[in-house]
Amino acid sequence: MFKSFTLIVRCVNRHNVYEHVRFASQALPQFSSEKxxxxxxxFNTVEIVDVNYFKSILSEDRVLTEESDVQPYNIDWIKNxxxxxxxxLKPKCTEEVSNILKYSNEKRLAICxxxxxxxxxxxxxxxxxxxxxxxxxxxxIISLDEISGALICEAGCILENLDxxxxxxxxxxxxxxxxxxxxxxxxxxxxNAGGLRLLRYGNLHGxxxxxxxxxxDGTVIDCLRAMKKDNTGYHLKHLFIGxxxxxxxxxxxxxxxxxxxxxxxxxxxxxxxxxxxLQLYKSAKSxxxxxxxxxxxxxxxxIISTVKNLKLPNPISAYPFYVxxxxxxxxxxxxxxxxxxFLSKEMESGLIIDGTVTSEPAKMQxxxxxxxxxxxxxxxxxxxxxxxxxxxxxxxxEIFPRVVSSGDGNIHINVTVPQYTxxxxxxxxxxxxxxxxxxxxxxxxxxxxxxxxPHYIHYSKDPSALQLMKDLKQLMDPNGILNPYKxxxxx
Amino acid sequence: MFKSFTLIVRCVNRHNVYEHVRFASQALPQFSSEKxxxxxxxFNTVEIVDVNYFKSILSEDRVLTEESDVQPYNIDWIKNxxxxxxxxLKPKCTEEVSNILKYSNEKRLAICxxxxxxxxxxxxxxxxxxxxxxxxxxxxIISLDEISGALICEAGCILENLDxxxxxxxxxxxxxxxxxxxxxxxxxxxxNAGGLRLLRYGNLHGxxxxxxxxxxDGTVIDCLRAMKKDNTGYHLKHLFIGxxxxxxxxxxxxxxxxxxxxxxxxxxxxxxxxxxxLQLYKSAKSxxxxxxxxxxxxxxxxIISTVKNLKLPNPISAYPFYVxxxxxxxxxxxxxxxxxxFLSKEMESGLIIDGTVTSEPAKMQxxxxxxxxxxxxxxxxxxxxxxxxxxxxxxxxEIFPRVVSSGDGNIHINVTVPQYTxxxxxxxxxxxxxxxxxxxxxxxxxxxxxxxxPHYIHYSKDPSALQLMKDLKQLMDPNGILNPYKxxxxx
Numbered sequence: 008m009f010k011s012f013t014l015i016v017r018c019v020n021r022h023n024v025y026e027h028v029r030f031a032s033q034a035l036p037q038f039s040s041e042k043x044x045x046x047x048x049x050f051n052t053v054e055i056v057d058v059n060y061f062k063s064i065l066s067e068d069r070v071l072t073e074e075s076d077v078q079p080y081n082i083d084w085i086k087n088x089x090x091x092x093x094x095x096l097k098p099k100c101t102e103e104v105s106n107i108l109k110y111s112n113e114k115r116l117a118i119c120x121x122x123x124x125x126x127x128x129x130x131x132x133x134x135x136x137x138x139x140x141x142x143x144x145x146x147x148i149i150s151l152d153e154i155s156g157a158l159i160c161e162a163g164c165i166l167e168n169l170d171x172x173x174x175x176x177x178x179x180x181x182x183x184x185x186x187x188x189x190x191x192x193x194x195x196x197x198x199n200a201g202g203l204r205l206l207r208y209g210n211l212h213g214x215x216x217x218x219x220x221x222x223x224d225g226t227v228i229d230c231l232r233a234m235k236k237d238n239t240g241y242h243l244k245h246l247f248i249g250x251x252x253x254x255x256x257x258x259x260x261x262x263x264x265x266x267x268x269x270x271x272x273x274x275x276x277x278x279x280x281x282x283x284x285l286q287l288y289k290s291a292k293s294x295x296x297x298x299x300x301x302x303x304x305x306x307x308x309x310i311i312s313t314v315k316n317l318k319l320p321n322p323i324s325a326y327p328f329y330v331x332x333x334x335x336x337x338x339x340x341x342x343x344x345x346x347x348x349f350l351s352k353e354m355e356s357g358l359i360i361d362g363t364v365t366s367e368p369a370k371m372q373x374x375x376x377x378x379x380x381x382x383x384x385x386x387x388x389x390x391x392x393x394x395x396x397x398x399x400x401x402x403x404x405e406i407f408p409r410v411v412s413s414g415d416g417n418i419h420i421n422v423t424v425p426q427y428t429x430x431x432x433x434x435x436x437x438x439x440x441x442x443x444x445x446x447x448x449x450x451x452x453x454x455x456x457x458x459x460x461p462h463y464i465h466y467s468k469d470p471s472a473l474q475l476m477k478d479l480k481q482l483m484d485p486n487g488i489l490n491p492y493k494x495x496x497x498x
Numbered sequence: 499m500f501k502s503f504t505l506i507v508r509c510v511n512r513h514n515v516y517e518h519v520r521f522a523s524q525a526l527p528q529f530s531s532e533k534x535x536x537x538x539x540x541f542n543t544v545e546i547v548d549v550n551y552f553k554s555i556l557s558e559d560r561v562l563t564e565e566s567d568v569q570p571y572n573i574d575w576i577k578n579x580x581x582x583x584x585x586x587l588k589p590k591c592t593e594e595v596s597n598i599l600k601y602s603n604e605k606r607l608a609i610c611x612x613x614x615x616x617x618x619x620x621x622x623x624x625x626x627x628x629x630x631x632x633x634x635x636x637x638x639i640i641s642l643d644e645i646s647g648a649l650i651c652e653a654g655c656i657l658e659n660l661d662x663x664x665x666x667x668x669x670x671x672x673x674x675x676x677x678x679x680x681x682x683x684x685x686x687x688x689x690n691a692g693g694l695r696l697l698r699y700g701n702l703h704g705x706x707x708x709x710x711x712x713x714x715d716g717t718v719i720d721c722l723r724a725m726k727k728d729n730t731g732y733h734l735k736h737l738f739i740g741x742x743x744x745x746x747x748x749x750x751x752x753x754x755x756x757x758x759x760x761x762x763x764x765x766x767x768x769x770x771x772x773x774x775x776l777q778l779y780k781s782a783k784s785x786x787x788x789x790x791x792x793x794x795x796x797x798x799x800x801i802i803s804t805v806k807n808l809k810l811p812n813p814i815s816a817y818p819f820y821v822x823x824x825x826x827x828x829x830x831x832x833x834x835x836x837x838x839x840f841l842s843k844e845m846e847s848g849l850i851i852d853g854t855v856t857s858e859p860a861k862m863q864x865x866x867x868x869x870x871x872x873x874x875x876x877x878x879x880x881x882x883x884x885x886x887x888x889x890x891x892x893x894x895x896e897i898f899p900r901v902v903s904s905g906d907g908n909i910h911i912n913v914t915v916p917q918y919t920x921x922x923x924x925x926x927x928x929x930x931x932x933x934x935x936x937x938x939x940x941x942x943x944x945x946x947x948x949x950x951x952p953h954y955i956h957y958s959k960d961p962s963a964l965q966l967m968k969d970l971k972q973l974m975d976p977n978g979i980l981n982p983y984k985x986x987x988x989x
Binding site for chain 1: 644645647668690700701703704705713717718719720721731732733734736737739740741745756757758759760776779780783784785786787788789826827828829832835836960962963964965966967969970973974985986
């Protein structure tokens with residue numbers, strides 16, 4: 008079975024070229040509760056009286072109860088998970104969110120917060136009949152300080168819309184994801200989304216300046232200050248970054264937007280072996296340090312399959328490994344000079360066998376496609392398992408002989424099989440997570456834990472840390488109404 | 499009284515030029531409990547039997563009980579606070595810390611964790627007879643991954659030692675502080691120290707990859723993974739970053755070290771007014787984006803006083819404001835060219851009246867001294883109040899007509915008075931904090947809350963956030979033994 012590991016690519020739709028690539032079968036997925044054999048927790052079920060209450064505090068049109076209206080909110084992006092919610096609520100402001108949660112907490116009604124529903128671990132769809140709290144209507148940009156780069160907006164703003172908005176003001180969002188055309192900034196914050204700009208602009212714990220979130224009991228926690236430095240008391244916002252809506256629901260985000268780079272340059276290099284790639288990474292960090300925005304590697308087989316299947320040109324010959332380096336800088340000539348100097352130096356040293364550097368958008372696109380695009384298998388009726396794990400770069404090939412990976416230690420593994428079976432999953436998942444765990448890696452680099460991984464979290468968290476997680480959950484959501492069945496393993 | 503506001507400088511001993519500048523009087527400060535009228539909480543007092551227990555788990559020489567031995571650990575760096583501890587413990591490993599805390603928690607003995615004791619808000623010295631838990635002997639570097647830049651070390655490592663260690667391997671620490679020759683990395687983490695490299699390398703919530711900490715009951719929480727991406731469950735490490743030892747004691751830190759910049763360049767410019775400085779900051783972020791490592795401003799009066807009192811040369815003429823820009827980059831020629839182009843462009847636009855750019859270490863030192871050094875007043879027998887606050891850059895001059903400030907929105911305010919009086923403090927502190935609060939600023943940019951500011955924390959945290967802080971404290975340290983009288987205001 009592990010032959011399918013040859014299909015290992017970074018599952019990112021860079022530049023939205025393959026936005027349409029999803030699981031193609033239109034059949035409804037099996038209910039998650041049946042597929043994964045989950046037992047419903049003793050929450051109350053939503054009654055007419057509850058729906059009427061929600062209609063009274065929102066408006067009729069923002070309370071969906073028709074089965075056909077509700078269905079899309081029950082199914083996740085990769086059509087792996089399917090919940091059984093009967094109600095979708097679309098609040099327009101924090102106060103409405105607060106009222107919904109206060110009521111639901113008192114009535115013991117479970118809630119599934121939902122942003123763009125682009126998650127890959129089933130975190131954003133209900134498992135049973137949780138009320139879907141959808142943020143699509145909380146999409147206002149509140150303020151942008153063009154001098155400091157501090158953007159404040161509501162949780163339901165779509166990442167790409169924010170990026171377009173700040174780009175017009177000479178800034179960019181500090182994160183970029185394949186799903187940017189759909190995902191919400193609140194979801195990005197709740198899942199600590201990493202994505203493509205991490206090497207250059209750091210993670211969301213560093214970029215997010217402030218958070219407004221609502222606790223399970225409806226209390227609004229306002230940590231929305233938009234300053235880079237604020238050292239007053241506990242740094243509460245981090246409780247809501249990456250906790251996937253289980254400790255509170257993010258309603259507003261303040262985030263630091265870096266300056267739009269004036270120049271983007273891409274180098275595409277052939278390399279002899281993995282050891283040389285590690286040396287090259289170290290050298291690139293030293294020679295290109297401040298402009299290095301991406302360092303990605305792919306093996307021969309991945310690239311050749313892409314070249315064949317997508318009929319793309321390979322700008323250089325056949326080599327055992329390929330490295331793509333991207334730079335973001337403020338001076339095109341300086342950046343191209345740095346990258347060309349780097350290429351000359353490392354061709355002389357032998358770390359690079361052959362390579363090319365370009366600032367032409369069309370040529371850059373070709374290089375991106377070679378490294379990032381899905382292979383042909385994803386365009387047909389196959390089902391795929393998606394994993395995102397992290398290892399220290401030096402350990403990357405200890406686990407998988409062939410990978411497409413990046414300078415942040417992230418490996419994305421897609422395994423295709425004709426159809427989902429429990430047997431495949433039960434063989435595959437422990438294998439992957441155990442191997443990653445042995446190398447002290449993380450079983451989730453960026454997709455989070457969600458619904459699909461709680462029973463594997465012990466591979467990445469020690470028992471004391473897990474206990475503290477449970478204590479925090481008990482403290483902040485004692486009735487457990489927020490995104491149940493997710494993140495935390497059952498006792 | 500507010501005439502003393504003319505003395506407003508960034509209180510940073512850059513390059514250790516003024517390492518010796520401290521409050522010069524050698525008289526012992528008054529006990530903090532008397533000075534600030536604090537009531538002792540009902541902890542038990544340390545008995546012989548407790549001391550003997552500590553001697554049994556550590557060794558005799560690592561349990562200080564002689565008054566003269568203990569005294570230095572009772573007094574803070576600026577000699578403002580003085581505790582009454584009778585015992586100092588110097589553990590050598592996490593297990594010892596765990597045993598000490600477990601025992602102290604059961605016996606209801608209060609603990610004051612202490613790193614390099616360079617804090618400015620009294621957070622690192624006892625108030626009453628708390629046991630001092632000093633980390634000076636936990637100073638081992640555990641590992642450095644030269645490819646990823648991940649450094650793992652014990653909490654008691656001195657920042658400068660770490661910086662020297664990683665510099666030999668072509669890396670730097672992501673933070674730099676005036677106190678770097680004394681402060682501990684564990685203290686930096688616990689206080690979320692900001693410092694001089696924040697504009698370029700971000701804050702510690704972004705740089706710290708992992709934390710090992712011990713809870714009040716002795717439980718070791720291991721979140722020490724050294725990966726840039728780890729999205730498995732709650733991001734617990736952030737609970738210990740910036741909570742000043744009140745939620746747990748940091749014992750080990752994993753931190754990301756950026757590559758050592760190959761070139762450092764400094765520009766020193768004369769500017770007409772504050773509005774132009776804001777425009778210049780925006781322009782610098784755009785033109786110098788990726789290499790900009792510092793942007794500091796000072797007014798005419800500050801610079802002229804420094805020139806006169808320290809007999810330093812001013813490399814340019816007299817102007818209403820001065821701006822110092824520092825760049826860190828990988829190519830000296832490119833950086834100098836960028837900075838010179840910036841200078842030419844902005845002299846043409848009129849934002850800069852006059853300026854100079856240099857990469858010569860001696861000339862750079864002169865420019866640093868002009869902006870960073872203490873004025874003469876601090877070198878004599880005066881007492882000073884130190885404040886570090888943050889405002890969005892656009893608001894900086896709304897509060898103080900004359901400031902030395904920086905691109906991260908941080909303003910440092912030093913007020914000198916002949917001697918401490920409660921009257922001065924009671925006039926000064928509410929004034930400063932209220933003004934900062936009105937502009938939605940933070941009352942502590944980087945020094946933390948510590949002992950001296952809990953009763954002002956409401957200026958920066960709303961009541962729900964404060965309540966959540968209290969809930970977290972109750973959860974993680976139900977007996978309140980960890981660093982009592984600090985951070986959290988009394989009920």
